[in-house]
Amino acid sequence: QRPLEPAFTSRDNGKSALVLPDSYYTDRYKGEAIELESRFGDNVDTKIPLRDIKKPDLSFITVDKKKHFSLFNEKHKTQAGRLIQLFLDAPDLSTFAGLAAYVKDRINPVMFQYCYTVAVEHRPDTKDVNVPPIAQQFPSQFVEPSILKDARAEGTLIRQGNRMVLDIPRNYTANPRELEQRLSYFREDIGVNMHHWHWHLVYPGRGPSTVINKDRRGELFYYMHQQIIARYNVERYCNALPSVRPYNNLREPIPEGYFPKILSSLNNRTYPGRTASATLQDLNREEGTNTVADMERWTDRIHLAIDQGFVTDARGNQVPLDEQRGIDILGNIIEPSDLSPNPQLYGALHGVGHDMLAYIHDPDARFLEDLAVMGDVATAMRDPIFYRWHCNIDNIFKKHKALMRQYNQQELDFSGVRVNSIEAKISSSRSQPNTLLTYWQKSDVDLAAGLDFGPNGNVFASFTHLQHAPFEYTINVTNSGGPRRGTARIFLCPKTDERGAPLSLNDVRQLAIEMDKFTVNLQAGPNMIKRRSDESTITIPFERSFRRVGAADTPQATDELSRFRFCGCGWPQHMLLPKGNEAGMQFDLYVMISDYTGDEVRQTNQGDVCGDASSFCGLKDQLYPDRRSMGFPFDRVLTGQNLSQFAQTYGNMSVSNLTIKFNDTIVDRT
Ligand code: CUO
Structure with a gap:
């Protein structure tokens, strides 16, 4: 399971299985009294011997075991492509598991992790196989490393339950002079x-x-x-x-x-x-x-x-x-x-x-x-x-x-649909509408899975990240036609640059950040659309990014996590909003409801449920779920003095002033 250690667990029909390779990362461990079974024992229900596989020829892999594997490197990329093919060609799950265990011991661990994960993502028979989040597989690549020593000590010397949460320092890469x-x-x-x-x-x-x-x-x-x-x-x-x-x-x-x-x-x-x-x-x-x-x-x-x-x-x-x-x-x-x-x-x-x-x-x-x-x-x-x-x-x-022609009236407009207003308001508070709040928050990440020859159980470390108070959009729409569908496209746009100088429409459209995109069913007459910030189609929830898959305590929890495996792709929810500033930074909150007849994609496959971050990551095994160009309508040159004037030209758009206030305090983990 751990990056440099032998053996790994897989899940088959909801049961954990310990897969032992026929040789070890170094043969030295094989004869020693390392009790692999007890090390992996807590959540292992079944042990299956490794299937005898025809040994693959891995001589095409020249990536050094102890050097970095790079997806940007042409040689590495080509070798990874061949290894992925080898993994996909395995005719059944047990051959794949045997092959993976054989390969894991022999090649660069990061390359293995990448190719194995790609194969698990793409094989039809590995829907139930869990892949731990990368930050927990290779924590030293994600957190300040001085705490890893403490994590090992904590995990080795202190019983689970009494272990303290370690603090990952902030601002450790440079001082404010930079x-x-x-x-x-x-x-x-x-x-x-x-x-x-x-x-x-x-x-x-x-x-x-x-x-x-x-x-x-x-x-x-x-x-x-x-x-x-x-x-x-x-x-x-x-x-x-x-x-x-x-x-x-x-x-x-x-x-x-x-x-x-x-x-x-x-x-x-x-x-x-x-x-x-x-x-x-x-x-x-x-x-x-x-x-x-x-x-x-x-x-x-x-x-x-x-x-x-x-x-x-x-x-x-x-x-x-x-x-x-x-x-x-x-x-x-x-x-x-x-x-x-x-x-x-x-x-x-x-x-x-x-x-x-x-x-x-x-x-x-x-x-x-x-x-x-x-x-x-x-x-x-x-x-x-x-x-x-x-x-x-x-x-x-x-x-x-x-160089593309500008969008015409027909593409931008949605005749008979009038967006009267958009508002964003912090949920569960009596706060002002259109004033959102950011602050620092501490959250925990489990480091144990990535500590080679490290502890059983969990070792949590807390890190400090940007966070915002959850909020909700309210969009008021009047539909003067019969019931129909549209796509709400919400963007957050800066008004001014770093010196407070106003931005041109052309600058604004290129700086517009997508916040959400979702289908709306419009009834005849007035419609009030509500949408929570955590429903955004660019983000995934915090738990998805950080929960340790292998540590899910119940089979249900594990199943739930495995279903969402593909969905590890997605912008982290805690980074949905820009930080703003302490005085309150001014933005334009823009919404367009486009005509669904121009948006609709007829899917040929019925895919997974996993589509939380479809705007950034697409949908597994399906077509990209929006027929318009990505970034529509801001991907092409627009006409207008500024954003408000552009939006006023079309009834199906609306812009509101939005303030983002930053509060420089750290809220402890929840
Ligand atoms: Cu340059 Cu994602 O890093 O592509």
């Missing part, structure tokens, strides 16, 4: 990083076509990351910092340094830092040889394709970048995924960018240094350069979007 530190609560949030890891798990870039070929995956790569950048920029305004500058001149030094201090669980070394003013160099390492010049050539070719309105596929055909497919094709080209129509010509811009930035401290490996946080989807969002790099990537997508 202005970027003001955003560390966002960049280093455990839930934010877990979401990002999970998103890339649900949408792998390379592997069998059943895993890669998902509806609008390229467009979702664009949209989910665009929303991260919009959120980050709004969060910067809240902290009196300007928007992030795109990292688009690769020859220019990078003023932002970053020293993550977290540990690699594979070799107990800290992830390398980056000094201020580092400059990108050509990579010449065993992991890859990429040049800055290649990155520039790929960028130019992609810009050329956008300007010409078509890409050239591998056979020389022109594929139009039109309003239906253009953004999806560009997403697959830029990420890139296996669906890129011409990787030779357009390269692997975004992924290689991550990789080169991840080795900027040691581009030719002369210091034997491993990759930095930018090279790992579980940690990349901690580094300020992530946002600068993704801003550059986003600007390429935006250039394409700016």
Whole structure:
């Protein structure tokens, strides 16, 4: 179960089973008196011997066992793709379990964890197999590592029940002299990083076509990351910092340094830092040889394709970048995924960018240094350069979007539907409408599962994160036609930048952050629509991010958790609102009710229940549940002096003033 230890448990027909490999991570443990059964004994009902499998040929895997595995690295990605295929090809569950146990002992644990989880997510017969949350598998990548020693001591020396909750320090990566530190609560949030890891798990870039070929995956790569950048920029305004500058001149030094201090669980070394003013160099390492010049050539070719309105596929055909497919094709080209129509010509811009930035401290490996946080989807969002790099990537997508025709009246309007008002009000209080509240909160995460050779049971540590008082929207609508359906699209838009200067409509639309999107059934006449903040289709609840699956105390709890496994993907609910500021920061709360006849997607599969965060993560085995372009209506250029004037043009839109007040106190865990 633990990353570097032998054996793992699986669940079959609701029962736990202990699967023992026929060899161990190191044979030394086999003969020693380690009582594996008692170590895993508490929740193990059945022990099954490992099925005798035909030993797979793993010689294609060259990723070092004790070095980082990177999904942005072309070699690693290709090898992971082959391993996922191997896992998916196992004809039945017990062969898969045997194969997984065999492979786990022999390869890089993070690579194993990734490929195994992708396989579990995609095999029809593993619906009941639990995968623990990544932060609990590899806690050293998510929390300040000095507490891990205490966690081990607590877990080993103190009986379960008497163990104290350890405190994960805040603000441990820099002091206030470093202005970027003001955003560390966002960049280093455990839930934010877990979401990002999970998103890339649900949408792998390379592997069998059943895993890669998902509806609008390229467009979702664009949209989910665009929303991260919009959120980050709004969060910067809240902290009196300007928007992030795109990292688009690769020859220019990078003023932002970053020293993550977290540990690699594979070799107990800290992830390398980056000094201020580092400059990108050509990579010449065993992991890859990429040049800055290649990155520039790929960028130019992609810009050329956008300007010409078509890409050239591998056979020389022109594929139009039109309003239906253009953004999806560009997403697959830029990420890139296996669906890129011409990787030779357009390269692997975004992924290689991550990789080169991840080795900027040691581009030719002369210091034997491993990759930095930018090279790992579980940690990349901690580094300020992530946002600068993704801003550059986003600007390429935006250039394409700016060339699309504007939406017409018919697409934007919903004739006969009038949205009279929208209001957001903190639930369970007599507070003012349209004034929301943020503060710090302490919550617990269980570290025990990820401590190799560590304790039984749980060891909880508490971390401090942003939180908001739960609230509810009320939308008043008049429908002058018969009963019909619409889609409510709620966005939060900044009014001013970090200096208090008003933003243009064009800036606002690109900074609009999606809060929620849901179907509404409108009756004839007046309608009052209520919607709670925790129902948002971009977020998942706190428990989903952090509850330890293996520790669910009852079979029901475990079943419930396994049903929601796919749904580990989703923006953390506690980060739904930007922080605002102590004086109260002003926003526009925008709602549109669009005509459902233009939104509807007829699903061909009946999928899982798991669709809480469908806006950011799609639906498992189903089509993306909204026919409009992602980000509609803000993804294209709009006409109007400002947001209110734009919204007044259409009866089916409404805007309210909203204040977000931040209270700088820490509320203890609930
Ligand atoms: Cu998610 Cu750059 O893609 O990190």
